[in-house]
Amino acid sequence: MVEEISDFEALEIAVRELAIEKGLFTAEDHRRFTEFAEHIGPTPAARMVAKAWLDPAYKQQCLTDAIAASKAVGVDWLNPTGFGTPSDYTDLRVLEDTPTVHHVVVCTLCSCYPRPILGFQPEWYRTPNYRRRLVRWPRQVLAEFGLSLPAEVEIRVEDSNQKCRFIVMPVRPAGTEGWNEDQLTEIVTRDCLIGVALPKPGVTSNIEMPMHHAKNPAHH
Amino acid sequence: MSQHDRTHHAKIATGKGDPQCFKGTAGGPPKFKVGDRVRIKDLPDIFYTRCQVYTRGAIGEVAVVTHESPAPEDEAWGHVDHSEWFYIIRFKQKDLWPEYPDNFANDTLQTEFSERWLEAV
Numbered sequence: 001m002v003e004e005i006s007d008f009e010a011l012e013i014a015v016r017e018l019a020i021e022k023g024l025f026t027a028e029d030h031r032r033f034t035e036f037a038e039h040i041g042p043t044p045a046a047r048m049v050a051k052a053w054l055d056p057a058y059k060q061q062c063l064t065d066a067i068a069a070s071k072a073v074g075v076d077w078l079n080p081t082g083f084g085t086p087s088d089y090t091d092l093r094v095l096e097d098t099p100t101v102h103h104v105v106v107c108t109l110c111s112c113y114p115r116p117i118l119g120f121q122p123e124w125y126r127t128p129n130y131r132r133r134l135v136r137w138p139r140q141v142l143a144e145f146g147l148s149l150p151a152e153v154e155i156r157v158e159d160s161n162q163k164c165r166f167i168v169m170p171v172r173p174a175g176t177e178g179w180n181e182d183q184l185t186e187i188v189t190r191d192c193l194i195g196v197a198l199p200k201p202g203v204t205s206n207i208e209m210p211m212h213h214a215k216n217p218a219h220h
Numbered sequence: 221m222s223q224h225d226r227t228h229h230a231k232i233a234t235g236k237g238d239p240q241c242f243k244g245t246a247g248g249p250p251k252f253k254v255g256d257r258v259r260i261k262d263l264p265d266i267f268y269t270r271c272q273v274y275t276r277g278a279i280g281e282v283a284v285v286t287h288e289s290p291a292p293e294d295e296a297w298g299h300v301d302h303s304e305w306f307y308i309i310r311f312k313q314k315d316l317w318p319e320y321p322d323n324f325a326n327d328t329l330q331t332e333f334s335e336r337w338l339e340a341v
Contacts, residue, residue: 006313018254027292067237077225077237078234078235078237079234081236088339089233089238089240089241090237090239091239091240091286092223093284093289108272109270109272135274135316135329136274136316138244138313138319138327139324139327147290151245151251151323151324151326152326153326154326154327154328155327155328156310156327156328156330157327157329158329158330158331159272159329159330159331159332160331160332161270161272162270162286162289162291162292162306162332162333163238163239163286163306163330164286164287164289164308164332164335205257217318
């Protein structure tokens with residue numbers, strides 16, 4: 001069977017091979033960057049939110065200079081790989097939720113996403129379905145994610161269409177009184193940072209998966 | 221044969237960021253300030269734009285004055301000599317989608333424009 005590739009995959013291979021031939025980067029550089037990029041997750045952004053919940057001065061820095069604030073959680077936005085491969089460049093902004101305003105992020109043009117601090121987009125974030133419907137029917141789309149908010153809460157969709165990238169800073173949920181930064185970080189999941197979910201005590205981004213033992217295990 | 225420097229963008233943006241590398245290049249202060257009401261113009265565009273059709277003709281309010289940068293409609297063609305101020309504009313959803321439910325009249329949407337797309341109302 002012939003493996004089919006999309007036009008975009010063919011284009012990516014062509015551009016990459018040309019760039020390697022031209023000496024802009026090597027195949028090894030490309031592999032390293034791919035490995036690096038695929039390992040970034042939402043944890044730095046989750047920690048940023050947790051720190052901001054605990055420290056009003058840090059929260060202020062997140063809201064006024066998110067690029068500087070991201071350094072405190074180990075992300076150098078302007079040189080995120082640390083070995084010379086530039087990021088998407090761009091600017092970073094934090095959208096602060098309040099009890100009466102809830103933010104949710106989309107990019108209707110393509111899939112702009114704050115990758116240096118949040119990792120790669122989930123597949124659904126890139127789909128035309130999410131992109132075209134979130135701007136027009138945000139409450140219905142959020143309901144599909146299991147998030148229904150009362151009419152008193154203003155839903156504010158952020159269409160990330162230029163050179164700013166956004167993360168959402170949700171309201172610290174009740175039931176987390178006295179928690180430390182590590183505990184708070186665990187409940188700020190990727191979807192909370194995009195705005196399609198709210199953090200809840202007990203719902204963490206590092207849930208342990210159950211182990212199912214094989215019925216006919218291989219013997220070594 | 222003319223030589224196009226394909227690392228031009230990396231040279232100006234590495235370590236600074238883009239749009240940050242265009243700071244101070246708009247040739248003056250921003251025309252609008254936070255709170256100003258503006259209408260999105262319905263300008264012609266050829267092949268590339270980031271001004272979404274759903275916003276054209278709508279009236280919103282400046283939420284953030286963000287940065288200076290060449291407009292994407294120019295930058296797409298490699299024209300980076302002229303910068304503009306950029307603004308995040310906040311719209312009432314009702315003003316974008318007439319059929320938006322009345323009981324959620326508080327809902328809003330924000331998105332960003334370069335100055336050429338905005339006119340005062």
